[in-house]
Amino acid sequence: MADLTTNSASSVVLMTRIKAGYGLIVFAIGLTLLQYAGALPTWLHRLPDAAVPPFADWLNAIFNFVKDDLGLLTLTRFLTEGLEVLLDTTANLLFGKRRWPNLGPIPWSAIAATAAVVGYYLGGWRIAALAGGTFVWTALIGQWDIAMQTMSVLVVAAPLAFAIGLGLGILAWKSPGFDAVLRPILSVLQTLPFFTYLLPAVIFFKVGPTAGAVATIVYAIPPMILMTTLGLQKVSPEIVEAGKMSGCTRWQMLRHVYIPAARTEILVGVNQVIMLCLAMVVLTAFIGMPGLGAKLLAMMGSFKIGRSFEIGVTIVLLAVTLDRMSKAWVVKLPEHFERGTSFWVRHRFLLLALAAFVGFTLIAQVVPILSEVGRKQSWSQGKEIDNLIKGFLAIEAVQAVTGSIRYVLNIWVLNPFREFLLSIPMPAFVMLIAGAAVLIAGRREAWLAAAFFGLVALTGWWDRSIITLYSVLSAVFIAILLGVPIGVIAARKEKRAKAVLLVCDTAQTFPSFIYLIPAIMLFGITATSVVMSILIFSMVPLVRYTIEGLRNVPAEMTEAAEMSGATRMQKLVNVQLPLALPTMAVGFNQAIMFAFFMVIIAAFIGTQDLGQELQRTLAGTDLGKNFVLGICVTLMALTFDMVIMKWAEEKKRRLGLG
Amino acid sequence: MKKYTMALSAGLMALSPLAAVADSDDPIVIPIHNWSSQIVMSNVVGQIFEQMGLNVEYVTTDSQAVYESVRLGDVTLELEVWEGAFGASFRAALEKGGIVDVGDHNAVTREDWWYPMWTKDACPGLPSWEALNDCAALFATAETGDKGRYLDGPVDWLKHGKERVEALNMNFEVINAGSAAALWAEIGSAEADKRPIVVFNWTPNFAEAVWPGEFVEFPVWVDGCDKDPAVGPNPNALYDCGNPANGYLKKAAWEGMEAKWPDAYAVLERISFTNPQIAAMAKLVDVDELEPNEAAEVWLEENQAVWSGWLNG
Numbered sequence: 001m002a003d004l005t006t007n008s009a010s011s012v013v014l015m016t017r018i019k020a021g022y023g024l025i026v027f028a029i030g031l032t033l034l035q036y037a038g039a040l041p042t043w044l045h046r047l048p049d050a051a052v053p054p055f056a057d058w059l060n061a062i063f064n065f066v067k068d069d070l071g072l073l074t075l076t077r078f079l080t081e082g083l084e085v086l087l088d089t090t091a092n093l094l095f096g097k098r099r100w101p102n103l104g105p106i107p108w109s110a111i112a113a114t115a116a117v118v119g120y121y122l123g124g125w126r127i128a129a130l131a132g133g134t135f136v137w138t139a140l141i142g143q144w145d146i147a148m149q150t151m152s153v154l155v156v157a158a159p160l161a162f163a164i165g166l167g168l169g170i171l172a173w174k175s176p177g178f179d180a181v182l183r184p185i186l187s188v189l190q191t192l193p194f195f196t197y198l199l200p201a202v203i204f205f206k207v208g209p210t211a212g213a214v215a216t217i218v219y220a221i222p223p224m225i226l227m228t229t230l231g232l233q234k235v236s237p238e239i240v241e242a243g244k245m246s247g248c249t250r251w252q253m254l255r256h257v258y259i260p261a262a263r264t265e266i267l268v269g270v271n272q273v274i275m276l277c278l279a280m281v282v283l284t285a286f287i288g289m290p291g292l293g294a295k296l297l298a299m300m301g302s303f304k305i306g307r308s309f310e311i312g313v314t315i316v317l318l319a320v321t322l323d324r325m326s327k328a329w330v331v332k333l334p335e336h337f338e339r340g341t342s343f344w345v346r347h348r349f350l351l352l353a354l355a356a357f358v359g360f361t362l363i364a365q366v367v368p369i370l371s372e373v374g375r376k377q378s379w380s381q382g383k384e385i386d387n388l389i390k391g392f393l394a395i396e397a398v399q400a401v402t403g404s405i406r407y408v409l410n411i412w413v414l415n416p417f418r419e420f421l422l423s424i425p426m427p428a429f430v431m432l433i434a435g436a437a438v439l440i441a442g443r444r445e446a447w448l449a450a451a452f453f454g455l456v457a458l459t460g461w462w463d464r465s466i467i468t469l470y471s472v473l474s475a476v477f478i479a480i481l482l483g484v485p486i487g488v489i490a491a492r493k494e495k496r497a498k499a500v501l502l503v504c505d506t507a508q509t510f511p512s513f514i515y516l517i518p519a520i521m522l523f524g525i526t527a528t529s530v531v532m533s534i535l536i537f538s539m540v541p542l543v544r545y546t547i548e549g550l551r552n553v554p555a556e557m558t559e560a561a562e563m564s565g566a567t568r569m570q571k572l573v574n575v576q577l578p579l580a581l582p583t584m585a586v587g588f589n590q591a592i593m594f595a596f597f598m599v600i601i602a603a604f605i606g607t608q609d610l611g612q613e614l615q616r617t618l619a620g621t622d623l624g625k626n627f628v629l630g631i632c633v634t635l636m637a638l639t640f641d642m643v644i645m646k647w648a649e650e651k652k653r654r655l656g657l658g
Numbered sequence: 659m660k661k662y663t664m665a666l667s668a669g670l671m672a673l674s675p676l677a678a679v680a681d682s683d684d685p686i687v688i689p690i691h692n693w694s695s696q697i698v699m700s701n702v703v704g705q706i707f708e709q710m711g712l713n714v715e716y717v718t719t720d721s722q723a724v725y726e727s728v729r730l731g732d733v734t735l736e737l738e739v740w741e742g743a744f745g746a747s748f749r750a751a752l753e754k755g756g757i758v759d760v761g762d763h764n765a766v767t768r769e770d771w772w773y774p775m776w777t778k779d780a781c782p783g784l785p786s787w788e789a790l791n792d793c794a795a796l797f798a799t800a801e802t803g804d805k806g807r808y809l810d811g812p813v814d815w816l817k818h819g820k821e822r823v824e825a826l827n828m829n830f831e832v833i834n835a836g837s838a839a840a841l842w843a844e845i846g847s848a849e850a851d852k853r854p855i856v857v858f859n860w861t862p863n864f865a866e867a868v869w870p871g872e873f874v875e876f877p878v879w880v881d882g883c884d885k886d887p888a889v890g891p892n893p894n895a896l897y898d899c900g901n902p903a904n905g906y907l908k909k910a911a912w913e914g915m916e917a918k919w920p921d922a923y924a925v926l927e928r929i930s931f932t933n934p935q936i937a938a939m940a941k942l943v944d945v946d947e948l949e950p951n952e953a954a955e956v957w958l959e960e961n962q963a964v965w966s967g968w969l970n971g
Contacts, residue, residue, distance in 0.1 A: 303842035
């Protein structure tokens with residue numbers, strides 16, 4: 001309906017685009033058929049080994065030069081020492097590591113009480129109960145020490161990520177040149193598999209909490225930068241004028257005009273930083289970060305599902321608490337008091353928090369259980385949960401259902417699909433991708449897509465990349481089949497939508513490792529388990545954005561449909577879904593990004609893809625290979641990101657929504 | 659608790675006049691990996707050092723990358739060097755220098771094809787590998803057709819399951835699990851309906867306490883089986899034998915440890931755990947659900963006779 005704006009000139013461009021797209025696809029099919037007929041020379045099917053440039057060796061040479069000759073290692077090891085002092089201090093305060101200032105550990109009850117007061121200040125009783133309850137749960141379940149080991153790193157990493165992100169965001173806002181350089185780096189960082197962050201972190205920042213902190217910071221910075229820049233750009237000219245008129249210096253402008261005006265965006269960035277930091281809790285355990293993640297991996301290594309599940313619950317509770325608290329902070333407006341209000345009233349919450357902290361610290365000296373809950377006093381139900389899961393698996397019907405799903409998916413769907421993708425000659429595959437990109441997005445995207453996939457082929461990891469892609473595509477396809485209807489049904493009623501969104505939040509913060517074990521127990525070490533574990537994770541954005549898209553359809557549109565007598569189905573198919581499609585596309589894009597993230601974790605089930613190779617590099621020092629593998633994932637993810645986002649933008653523009 | 663503290667201090671009193679150079683106050687950094695026996699053993703040794711008045715710190719590290727950290731002195735020692743699993747990384751680090759071999763535990767390690775006891779009900783000829791091969795159909799899954807499935811360890815453990823199947827002409831297909839956790843999940847799921855299963859496993863290991871089982875007896879390991887095709891029953895193939903049934907379990911340390919903490923190093927040299935002791939330590943955590951540090955306290959309390967010998971030499 002909005003295509004009316006198309007004029008004849010652009011329709012000619014469109015025609016040639018369509019021609020080019022179909023031409024590429026037809027050519028690719030021809031090549032594939034030739035391959036099946038056995039007429040294609042092998043060097044056209046796969047790049048011969050001799051033609052693969054030794055990227056890994058080159059990269060290693062560069063890394064070694066930068067590391068040793070340019071003295072980067074000396075610098076980072078120096079920074080490590082500074083970071084270590086910070087981490088040791090928080091470690092002493094939170095769980096009593098024997099380091100300066102030798103005061104800790106702070107009793108758990110004092111921390112829980114303070115958290116409750118802060119929660120009350122930010123968002124009333126509900127958040128107070130959530131914050132206090134989370135810490136009480138952590139202590140009673142017997143995880144206080146490990147949770148504090150995790151927190152001791154996070155309370156250093158999150159503020160550092162915030163500060164660095166804010167600084168870089170301001171720089172990018174001030175200097176368009178810097179912004180132009182920074183943006184592509186950020187896109188790469190956001191799609192780079194986490195294993196690729198971990199190895200350099202270990203090499204440059206020493207195994208242990210320091211490397212964990214650095215990897216967490218790097219992972220959490222990008223959204224902070226983006227939100228800062230966005231917020232500063234949106235500051236309205238009137239406010240800026242007012243600031244200039246009152247004679248602010250440049251620093252005062254920034255401090256008292258721009259940053260307060262961009263407060264909301266900056267705080268959303270803070271929220272993102274916190275969530276990403278928590279997402280790294282388990283992953284950094286691979287490089288020696290102590291705490292919840294390390295314990296979780298150890299529990300999984302000795303097949304204690306119940307205990308690992310409880311750790312997962314603690315991580316989710318911590319994430320939800322910090323998320324809700326920081327969101328409440330975003331919404332809360334700064335308080336202003338009348339002149340002459342006493343100090344006690346103005347700072348009543350600060351004083352209350354202090355009183356709670358000091359009070360409980362003192363009481364805990366007398367009542368030991370308020371300071372430390374021993375294992376024998378803890379309420380862990382690990383064994384009971386284990387038995388519950390075993391009992392569930394022993395049910396005959398469950399076995400029959402999962403057995404048949406496994407059979408159908410593996411034998412009839414997944415394995416044939418994989419064989420098919422692998423049978424396509426490499427040049428034909430690149431053409432298919434480029435053809436699709438021309439049709440969906442445009443010429444520029446097509447060239448880039450071809451270049452990206454061409455680079456993947458040049459690295460010599462083509463087969464493994466295709467297997468990675470196959471898992472991602474299969475999982476996202478099933479996720480659409482399930483996620484979109486769930487979103488549509490949920491969006492009908494406000495209450496239902498809220499409940500489903502809460503489930504989404506939980507599924508997203510629940511450590512993905514825990515999904516792996518039940519997936520294996522239900523579906524064996526097969527492609528089905530891999531796809532199922534990716535599926536859970538990538539369904540979340542699909543559901544979320546479908547709900548979001550449907551809710552934001554302009555009311556006039558739906559009313560118009562109702563007035564013209566459309567049934568509910570007609571209204572959905574002809575009005576709501578088309579209008580929600582651009583937003584849903586963003587969800588689809590995120591689903592693919594999440595799937596690329598999770599497919600790497602799924603290597604722990606047993607795959608033959610890039611994730612498996614990446615996991616293998618983690619134990620060594622082959623930074624070059626690690627980087628090449630990571631870049632393969634990034635290039636594929638970026639291709640999808642670019643094409644889908646371009647399509648969504650275009651569509652939004654044409655629908656008049658953007 | 660009190661009792662063993664006193665005993666330890668008494669042991670130390672006896673020791674201290676002998677120590678010419680005092681040990682450094684810097685913490686001895688002990689690495690922790692992701693399996694129980696190693697974690698408890700590290701805590702036991704750490705608590706012994708602590709009672710000697712030394713500072714100890716634990717760091718969680720990868721079990722392969724740790725040798726690089728020991729070499730650099732970031733980590734002081736490693737208590738469980740398995741021949742099969744970490745022999746290669748350990749030897750590589752030895753060649754580069756910076757790490758020393760502090761001797762063997764009085765324990766053997768073994769890793770090979772393994773099955774939980776209920777499998778034997780379905781295939782009574784076990785543990786012989788020929789009997790296993792005759793029962794191959796019992797181990798078939800949807801994906802392997804009429805061939806049996808053998809679940810091998812992760813590819814990077816380099817266990818040569820595929821090669822062995824080919825060399826011995828077995829009717830099995832080898833599937834690689836992605837992690838130890840994946841292996842346990844499969845055994846756990848097979849346990850639910852007592853399905854026959856054959857997987858890669860090793861000893862000493864917590865799994866022995868949870869799922870009693872046996873190793874499959876392959877043609878006995880002969881030196882050179884992995885290098886010379888003529889060795890072993892199949893004259894044309896490598897890997898036609900089982901793995902060695904008595905691999906070593908070593909201790910390793912940073913080469914600077916002896917100079918910096920001479921007393922601790924002397925104790926480390928004498929420390930030697932046996933297979934039953936290692937299994938008992940793992941059991942405290944895996945079956946009795948103690949925290950590793952508590953498990954170490956319990957173990958020290960129950961085994962005074964064992965470790966007091968290490969203190970006095």
